[in-house]
Every structure is written in structure tokens, then in C-alpha cells.
Amino acid sequence: MGAPVSPWSLRDTLAAGTHGALGRARDAITATEPDVRAWVEFAPEPTGPRSGPLGGVPLGVKDIVDVAGLPTRCGSVLRAGAAPAVADAAIVAAWRRAGAVPVGKTVTTEFAYFSPGPTANPAAPGHTPGGSSSGSAAAVAAGHVPLALGSQTAGSVTRPAAYCGVAALVMSRGRFPVDGVTGLAPSLDSHGVLAARVDDLAAAWAALTGEPDPAGRTPRTPRLLLCTAGPLEPPMRAALAGAAERLRAAGTVVDLLDAADVDALTAAHPVVMAYEAARERAVELAHPGSLSVPLAELLHRGAAMPETEYRAALGRVARHGEALAAATHGYDAVLAAAAPGPAPRGLDATGDPVCSRAWQALGRPAVTVPGLRDDAGLPLGLQLVGHAGHDGDLLATGCGVEQVLRA
Template structure:
């Protein structure tokens, strides 16, 4: 982060709320004050609720301010999806299912954050708090920036390709993409039903673990004693866009993890991952053209990237779509055989640090394979490249294995941040 921007640790706020050192109203006032001080520069928000409900705070998060990506309905606020097509849309009548779940956990939605148009590539105005002249990534641009800037300690995103993993890596914070289908998508303006997943952002993996425990009742993996994991490293050698600095940083990270006691082996055959990456593009385009058929009918009014996606998808024969789905199934079987003896796959979260300027949100290529499989992914911050901008790594776990994956993520985060001494523990 630049000196002006620091994340707001979720564990710190929850501890203060539980101990009575602060109140939900004071937490809300802090969030509003921080937004007022810095959002004219960062432009992470599209709407803030003037009077969010802070009375129902009995859940474990008990009054934590929450940011919500603007493709997810929040009662009383419009869901504009970053598109001129929806600029005059009225407020949502009810919360999305995922927002109701977070309210039940005690979080208080305080507003909507910037998304790229319908969660695809056309960037919004948001700047990266870690490097304000650089993109925050997308499509969950505003949610990542709001957490990185300390506006809120927790924010919601979504991922169809790399829309959570990449912004977290670029902004130097933690995130998790949930297993596909883990929570209902009711009230979310989706892009590809077979790929869309919920996500969340927080300052650290430990904070994400706390949030997940509050949302689901799963054990708080971040507090458990963790043994060094067995990791299968994916270096993305098949993708030439991975920058040399990212490769060097990954090498250094794996060396530190081995020194701390982790088993770290290499994926010898990347061809299943390449097959998944190709199939993901076909599935995404085909489904987007049908999910967003109303927008396709007025594609001339859309951004060029989204209009092109929808037109491309509309031209894909159903047979090609089914072939892509079969390719996903075959690749999943091959990867399952390779990864069965490991706790998680470790790889770079993005090709490099955040690109300069706001014209592009970066390339999601390193997330497509895992999104095609619908697996949970945790982005671990703490690394920096030769430009001193943030670099993240991603950990890919087993379907519906979020709690275990977060435990691994907390261990990896501790090692990469220098908080865990080398261990003699073995698996």
C-alpha cells in the first residue's frame, strides 16, 4: 500500500466490537469518514446507503461494515452493473441471497462498489490503492480497492474468470472464491451460470477465514494449529504472458515454503490445465450470450469487449459448447489423479503486478482453468516484484473444502510474511 492507504483488519474490528471498545455505529462512522476522505481519488463506490440498518448485529460479525459489488442486489439500492443500459434502473426490492446470509452473520451492507460492465472487461474509474496510477484489476474493482484502502474490512465480489483473484493480487490483499454452487446466486446479475461464483475480500487470509467461519459456522481455520501442507506447484509455463519477475518471485516463495517444512512438488504435465483454459473461454462466451440475451439485442450500446463476447458466444454452435464441457470433465479427471496426494495447488495469481493505467484490468488467464472446475481459490498477499508492487499467489483446493484451504492459506501467509519459523513437522 501507499502510505495513505492501509487495509482495515477484520479481526481487529471484530475483537473491538465484541469487547465493547467500539460500537457498530462507530464502525459505520469510521467507514463513512474514510470513504469521504479518499474516494474522490480512488472512485471505488457507486452508491452508499445513507441509513444502513445497524440494529440486527447479533451475528458473529456484529456490525462489520460490508461493501457489495454492484451486480449483487442490496435492498433499497439500484444494481447498475457498471452499464449505461441500467443507469435509470430503480432500487432493488430485496437483498440477494448472499447478502441475506452476510446480514445474518452480522455484517452491515453500506453501499455498492464499482464493477466492470456486467462483470466483464470494460474498466470502470477505480484506481488501485497500492499504486493509484495502476489498475485495481477487475471485474470486482471497487470491492478490492475499498478493502485495500481501509474503507471497509470486508467486501463481496464475484468471479466468472479471474474477477476476484486478480484484483486481490493487484491490490495486495487477500480474497477467496467460493466453490461454485456453495451459495445461491439469486439476486446476482450473472454472466455465465456454469462458471459464476461468489467471492470475498479482506486484508489477510486470516481475516477471510474469520469471515468464512462467521458466514458458514465452519471452524475458524485461521486459528487452528496448522502443519506444513503438501503443495503441488503450477508454474504456468504454458502461458508465455507470465512475467519473469513473477516467476522469480514464485521461485523464492516455494523455497521459503520448503524451508518452513512444506512438501512442494511440481506439476509435470500442464496439458490438462491448458485444456481447461481453452474450454473455459468457449463455455463463458456461449453461456454469456444466452444469459445476457437482452443486452445482446442492443449490443451496439455496450462496451466493445462485452459486445464482442456476446456476439462471439451467440455464434458458437451448441455442439462446440458440449464438446467444451466434455473437455472440462476429462481434464478434471486427469488433474484429480495428479493432485489426490496433495492439499492444494499453488500458483501465481496473475501474470504480473498491476498494469499501469486504467485502460485494462489485466488478463484472467491464470484463473480460467480453476474457474472451469468450480474449485475454491484463496489469494495470498505478501509478495512484491521488482517494481515493489504487490504480487499474489493463489491456492486451489478441493470442492467445498474452503475451511481446509483457508487453514493452508493462513499457514502460507505466515511463512511468506515471515511470521512462521521453519518447522520440522512433516506430513
């Protein structure tokens, strides 16, 4: 990758004033987009006054989310000739009301599943940026925009953020409507947003919701549960253990979470995902020759699945979700790995979402905390998983954790 890149802090921009932010985005994209390849379409240059707390902050939008006047192609040849959307998705409209300005559509994997697009990883050249919100993660990591929207069905926000060394929030499922979003599995799909730091996500959340800024809350001693479930690679396992020790040294309570329920949810999630995806994307399933092999296999597997298997998986989600609700009661968040390790080398795959499947099955909010590196200098991401409906509380906890780990 040519010119050096670094993420763009939203909070710093708001403090300095947003005048010129759109020009900064245009210049940054012009300078490095030929290498990063994070974008598929750009919006016309906006005109007129920009109100709202974000006051003209540039926003990238994943190309499964409608933006009025732009096509939504979903990374698929089946949507190559899509007409421009006639209206914003509900989540885009909400960000516009807060003052954000969509500047374009970012690359997504095919229908937000596994088949990658052309996007490079600005933080780890030669390694995958992850998926499916690959373009949004790369656009933030490259400093093209301070905010970009993603979506998550398995690990599509958490993992790219970890691989690209940026922060992300997966919102509680149902916090905002999904109208105008091309989904994959309705009971699993969640909105996400990516930024340079957790502190920036807190500022964005306050602007979006009108809630008090989570970063401004009076600090208190957090209580965390450490989750070491999953096939973690040695660098990630060491980073997670080291982070837990640093947090304990700073006064944070960090207890160990029994992984049995997490493992059960991780196993149930792909069953639910396959069954729902086959029905949500039934039109595309009728054209298997125009689908990637991974997506075609997912849809065929789900289409052949008996409803009884699906219902049994939903039952396991409910049962183990109740057990985890009891286990996490009285704790602020679960501390876990955001991905099994650093970004795998190459651009022909997007990595493994295993670390997020359990939490996504429950619709809980999750924050990716950047800042750690392996011995080769590749980004490693942690995630904090909060309680459903308490996204602001989770961001407040995340700001505190970020401060400790960056000290």
C-alpha cells in the same frame, strides 16, 4: 493519491470490538473516495442493534449483487435507470445474518466483463485495480471496509486482489445460491469475498458459515503442488519460485504439477464463457450500440457459436478436470500465480485472467495470498487452489502459507 491508505483487518476489529466500525468506514470513505472511486451508491445509515458474530462490520457489495433498497446497475448504461432491488441477494442475506452491514455498492466492470470503471488502485497508483471486482478490491485496499463481496467468472476476484495487494476467497461453486446476482456464465460464476489478509478471510468464513475458524486449526505440514502454467512475467515467475523455496525451507512439501491439463482447461474456459454469456445476456445483446466493444464482441462470438463446439468444450472440462482431481489427490492445494504479473499501467484495461481460467472452469475454491512485491514495489499475488467443497480447509492452508511468506 492523497492521504496514505492501508487495508483494515477484520480480525483485529473483531478482537477490539466492532463499536464504531461503521463510523470508521464512513470517515475512511470520505477521506479517500474522491481519489479511489470505488463506490457507486451508498446505503442509508443503519439503525438498531446488530447481532451475529460480525456485529456491525461494514461490508461492500459489488454492483451486480442485489442489496434491498439500492439499484443494481452492473456498470452499464443499460441499467442506469434501474429501480432499487426489493430484496437482498441470497449471499447478501447470508452475510447480514452473520452480522455484516452493507454500506454500499462497489464499482464493477460492465456486466462483470472487461470494460473498466473509474476505480483507481490504492496500492499501485497509476495502475489498474483489475476487474471485474475492481471497486471491492480497491475499497478493501484503501481501508474503506474490512470486507467486500465480489464475483468471479474468469479471474474477477483473484486478479483484482493480487493487483491491489489484498486477500480474497473465491468460494466453491454452488456453496451459496446465486439468487439476486446478475450473472455472466452460469456454469462458471462463483461468489467471492475480499479482505486485508487470509487470516481475516478465515474469521469471515467462520462467521458466515458457523464452521470452526480455519485459522485456529492445529498446524500440520501442508502438501502443495506448484503450478507454473501460463504466460508469467519474470517478476511473477521469480516470486512464485521464491515462495515455493521459502515454503520448502519451512517444511512444506512442494511438488511440481504437470501443466498439460491446466493448459487444456485454460483453453476450454473462454469457449464455455462466450457461449453461456451470449444466452445469459441476450437482452443486452439486442442493444449492441449500448455495449462496450469487448462485451459486444464476446456476446456476438458466443451467439454465433455452434452448440457442438460448446458441448465439446464442456467435455474437455470434464475430462481434464478428472485428470487434475487424480493429480491433486493427497495434496492440500495447488500453489500458482494469481495474475501474470503486477498490475499493468493505466486504467483503460483490467489485465489478463489467464491464471484463473482453468480453476474457474472446475468450480474449485481459490485463495489469493498477498504480501509479495516486485522490484518496483508493486503487489504480486499468489493463489492457492483447493478441492471443491473444502473452502475451510483451503483457508486453513492459506493461513499457514501466509504466515510463512510474511515471516
